[in-house]
Amino acid sequence: MTDSVDVAAFAGIAGSLAREVGEVIRAKRAVGVTVAQTKSSLTDVVTAADQEAERLLAAGLRRLRPDDGLLGEEGASTTGTTGVTWVVDPIDGTVNYLYDLPAYAVSVAATVEDGGPGTMSDGRRAVAGAVYVPTSGELFTAWEGGGAHLDGERLPGPADTELGRTLLATGFGYTVERRTEQVEVLRHVLPRVRDIRRMGSAAVDLCMLAAGRVDAYYERGLQPWDYAAAALIARESGAVVRGLGDALPGEELLIAGTPRISAELATLIEEAYRGL
Numbered sequence: 001m002t003d004s005v006d007v008a009a010f011a012g013i014a015g016s017l018a019r020e021v022g023e024v025i026r027a028k029r030a031v032g033v034t035v036a037q038t039k040s041s042l043t044d045v046v047t048a049a050d051q052e053a054e055r056l057l058a059a060g061l062r063r064l065r066p067d068d069g070l071l072g073e074e075g076a077s078t079t080g081t082t083g084v085t086w087v088v089d090p091i092d093g094t095v096n097y098l099y100d101l102p103a104y105a106v107s108v109a110a111t112v113e114d115g116g117p118g119t120m121s122d123g124r125r126a127v128a129g130a131v132y133v134p135t136s137g138e139l140f141t142a143w144e145g146g147g148a149h150l151d152g153e154r155l156p157g158p159a160d161t162e163l164g165r166t167l168l169a170t171g172f173g174y175t176v177e178r179r180t181e182q183v184e185v186l187r188h189v190l191p192r193v194r195d196i197r198r199m200g201s202a203a204v205d206l207c208m209l210a211a212g213r214v215d216a217y218y219e220r221g222l223q224p225w226d227y228a229a230a231a232l233i234a235r236e237s238g239a240v241v242r243g244l245g246d247a248l249p250g251e252e253l254l255i256a257g258t259p260r261i262s263a264e265l266a267t268l269i270e271e272a273y274r275g276l
């Protein structure tokens with residue numbers, strides 16, 4: 001079911017849907033944005049475009065892969081019969097979208113739950129995925145064993161550097177409790193790296209890592225739709241995607257970088273959590 005032919009085809013489906021829906025949300029942005037509701041806190045918004053984009057992704061997947069399951073950030077949830085579940089984030093970087101800042105993306109991944117290498121803490125493993133950034137027109141794609149690509153060109157992955165020269169991307173959750181803890185961890189990490197970048201979209205962060213535009217990334221509190229496609233793209237570019245200690249990467253923590261930097265970063269973050 002998920003042999004190399006299928007997963008390459010899945011990446012094609014993910015890429016064309018992400019691009020198609022990305023162009024719709026870009027056009028909507030030019031007209032204006034409406035906040036439809038808030039979620040975990042007042043700052044965690046859902047725009048009408050998020051909802052419309054998820055409907056479009058769901059309709060496209062129903063048409064192309066009617067028997068597969070679907071899980072979406074804005075509530076889409078269907079159980080399929082094939083063992084494949086599509087995990088979609090209609091707009092990752094919604095706050096950027098709200099403010100008309102460029103780092104937002106549509107993320108589409110085909111996942112399976114067979115416990116194979118690359119399984120995340122939510123139990124799923126992406127076998128193919130795409131992240132489309134409408135403001136730059138860049139389409140990042142990957143399928144298992146096929147490498148990661150930007151508009152068809154193979155991505156180099158992060159360069160090997162030392163921790164003190166690492167440009168580190170990270171992000172913050174939406175609740176006061178989570179942010180307070182994240183700031184404390186950052187107090188320990190920031191003095192030990194080159195600098196940090198908070199781009200506002202986990203999917204974009206991980207694609208920037210795959211493209212070698214940042215050296216490493218970590219975040220706590222991500223949901224499957226934030227990372228499903230992009231973690232595969234990072235891994236297929238040659239990056240290590242890991243959690244803390246032996247834990248699988250995912251909501252508790254996702255760290256990505258070269259083998260050396262991801263290990264050093266894990267140690268640093270563990271130290272920071274121990275000191276909380």
Ligand code: IPD
Pocket residue numbers: 073089091092093094095170171172173174199200201202203219221222226
């Ligand atoms: C958020 C972004 C952000 C990350 C948050 C996510 P959303 O997703 O990926 O960079 O720091 O943890 O929730 O809400 O824009 O889809």
